[in-house]
Amino acid sequence: MRDEDKTKEQLIDELAELRQIKNITEHRRLEEALRESEIRFSSVVRSAIDAIIIADSEGNIILWNRGAQTIFGYAEEEVRGKPLTILMPERYRDAHLKGLERVRRTGKSSYIGKISELHGLRKDGSEFPLELSRTTWKVGERVFYGGIIRDITERKRAEEALRASEMKYRGIFESAVVGIFQISIEGSILAANPALARMLGYESPEELTASVTDFRQLFIEPGRRLQLFHSLRKSDTVTDFEAQFLRKDGDKIWVLMNAHSLRDPGGKITGLQGMWMDITNRKRAEKNFQELIECIPDAIIAVDSDFNILLVNARTEKIFGYTRKELLGRPYDVLIPERFRDAHAKYCRDYFAMPAMKIMALHLGALAKRKDGSEFPVEINMGPLETEEGIIVVTDVHEITRK
Numbered sequence: 001m002r003d004e005d006k007t008k009e010q011l012i013d014e015l016a017e018l019r020q021i022k023n024i025t026e027h028r029r030l031e032e033a034l035r036e037s038e039i040r041f042s043s044v045v046r047s048a049i050d051a052i053i054i055a056d057s058e059g060n061i062i063l064w065n066r067g068a069q070t071i072f073g074y075a076e077e078e079v080r081g082k083p084l085t086i087l088m089p090e091r092y093r094d095a096h097l098k099g100l101e102r103v104r105r106t107g108k109s110s111y112i113g114k115i116s117e118l119h120g121l122r123k124d125g126s127e128f129p130l131e132l133s134r135t136t137w138k139v140g141e142r143v144f145y146g147g148i149i150r151d152i153t154e155r156k157r158a159e160e161a162l163r164a165s166e167m168k169y170r171g172i173f174e175s176a177v178v179g180i181f182q183i184s185i186e187g188s189i190l191a192a193n194p195a196l197a198r199m200l201g202y203e204s205p206e207e208l209t210a211s212v213t214d215f216r217q218l219f220i221e222p223g224r225r226l227q228l229f230h231s232l233r234k235s236d237t238v239t240d241f242e243a244q245f246l247r248k249d250g251d252k253i254w255v256l257m258n259a260h261s262l263r264d265p266g267g268k269i270t271g272l273q274g275m276w277m278d279i280t281n282r283k284r285a286e287k288n289f290q291e292l293i294e295c296i297p298d299a300i301i302a303v304d305s306d307f308n309i310l311l312v313n314a315r316t317e318k319i320f321g322y323t324r325k326e327l328l329g330r331p332y333d334v335l336i337p338e339r340f341r342d343a344h345a346k347y348c349r350d351y352f353a354m355p356a357m358k359i360m361a362l363h364l365g366a367l368a369k370r371k372d373g374s375e376f377p378v379e380i381n382m383g384p385l386e387t388e389e390g391i392i393v394v395t396d397v398h399e400i401t402r403k
Contacts, residue, residue, distance in 0.1 A: 073123035187214035201248030220244035321371035
């Protein structure tokens, strides 16, 4: 039949039939797409490392992936249709049931879309820390609940280890008898322990940081401050750096500092951190000792175990003709005639081997040598002195006046 011979009603019926065929085709296409989507979703869910669990409106499990089995220890057939409460410690169950009822009644939950840290209950009865993300949705009148669960046992162990380490080193920081500090390159005090605050005359680190806005201004000698930062830029560390600082009460203290630089990712120095000791009493004792030996009428010479000169008094300069600068750091035998040096070195080695020996006479009628090469008779006494750097020997050289 030609189109022009068809009645209007026939054309309408054919159009309706075509629409129905199209709708059926479209419906099948949508069903196929839905099936493919479900397959992809199922594949993702079941292969996920995290536990993914879906429950119905009564809180009974209807989906259980491989991640859930690994984390909780249940196979899927053991939990399907079982309540979610089997996965939680007793202390959570009442609140959980009340929450389900509230969601069913109001459709609202304060936990949906949020991540919570709780504890889960494994099949073997052991508890473990977990991270839970919840969601919910409705299909018709039915409510469904979904949860993604991650076992955070290892993370919690790492956090606990970090906390223990921080507490340990915080304890060391707080109780150390040496001052510990961290300072920015601009002079701001970033961290200071109680010992450092006390050394500078402050009641607490908080008072110190509130009162001192520029730590650099506490240096008595600006030149020493510049030398400190120059050393840090050159080698990143300074050891046994001595400097004077100003206390809150205006007094001065000597400190011995060991520090290293702080740098940003680009290598630029941003500050320094380290520790220091108050050596004011030691410096005072050294000064008193130096003043004392300056008053002695004999030459006083201190040498280390390598027989290098560490200290001399003014009388040494006068008797031997050397300046103090010329003698410090030089071998002690520069003051002894060459023909006696080997025997004297052996005696000194034996003496250092028995440092407990008291002051004793070396020998009478010995000869010493001046800078100009002339020799003169002397009496020599040696005595050991124990220091932080080790044993040193203090030698008293008495010039014998010829009669």
